[in-house]
């Protein structure tokens with residue numbers, strides 16, 4: 169079931185007060201749920217040597233959320249300068265940060281090396297000679313190509329732009345060694361929102377096999393393997409959740425078997441985003457209009473600037489109407505925002521209880537890749553973010569965007585340039 173009962177029990181009774189106090193729309197996140205998921209993950213993987221989660225910052229890049237992650241001992245997975253800065257602002261340094269960029273430029277390499285550096289995860293063999301000061305510890309992102317089939321969001325590995333190919337992997341570590349690297353890791357990410365745990369088990373088996381290959385070819389014992397993110401959550405009520413217990417068990421067996429065979433074992437990392445925060449956030453929005461044409465529409469005060477997933481992936485997000493949780497779902501609505509794109513809909517042809525103007529809608533599972541994916545097309549601005557604290561209080565953790573923010577990039581020093589005339 170999307171969104172935990174416990175989050176609902178604490179949020180729904182106060183939703184009306186929150187809308188009154190803060191105005192709608194807003195995303196609200198659940199400290200209790202995020203901590204429970206994090207602590208449970210640590211417990212389940214406690215039998216795997218050196219286990220560490222690197223929270224994928226892009227899922228929910230808010231400092232207050234990152235502080236919760238850091239407090240639980242997690243590191244951060246970053247793929248841009250802004251994400252690096254956010255991670256460093258909450259105190260992460262060095263090996264607490266993985267920098268998994270792709271199509272990396274020189275500025276990114278420079279910033280990555282500052283302030284105690286981070287773990288560089290190189291996306292391609294051609295980048296080895298482009299790293300200005302080659303670090304002692306280096307990681308590569310591996311793309312298995314036809315050896316694995318991908319899934320819907322991330323695509324087929326053969327078509328995915330990420331990582332180095334199987335044929336390049338040994339050469340990459342050899343070249344890195346020549347540039348002075350002494351410590352090594354291996355990374356991959358081949359799925360997104362995957363609910364079948366056995367897929368992650370296969371990914372773990374795959375990175376351990378590549379570790380063996382690298383040791384047999386080059387004598388390099390990898391310090392860690394990182395199986396990436398991509399752990400799914402059930403957005404739809406009928407979907408079964410990822411069996412994280414079974415996943416932890418089978419991964420532990422794989423690492424134990426590796427240890428037995430080789431008398432050493434790499435540490436195990438993951439960099440989950442969605443699984444950590446996705447279900448622990450929701451978008452609260454008010455019904456402000458309704459129209460009855462060829463279909464019935466409910467117009468709400470949020471739009472796709474607050475949540476892109478339905479428009480981008482046709483993603484399902486469950487919706488509750490406050491005070492009508494148990495009312496019969498005898499209406500069929502499209503729930504729409506105000507942006508001039510017909511795919512600006514949070515739900516299409518959805519069975520819902522009869523909605524009146526002023527009703528408060530809760531759109532589930534926006535705690536990852538929700539607010540963060542928002543944009544400003546059509547001058548539609550992004551809403552605020554709130555955090556429901558463990559003590560029941562609520563805190564504003566990001567204000568809404570204003571028109572001043574929207575117009576900010578129109579304030580700049582005049583720069584008129586007259587190019588030399590080129591003979592044609």
Ligand SMILES: *Cc1c(COP(=O)(O)O)cnc(C)c1O
Pocket residue numbers: 224226227245247268357360361396397398399439440441442443536
């Ligand atoms: C997006 C991303 C993640 C997180 O993905 P989730 O589906 O949120 O778990 C992890 N690692 C990398 C490199 C990513 O690009």
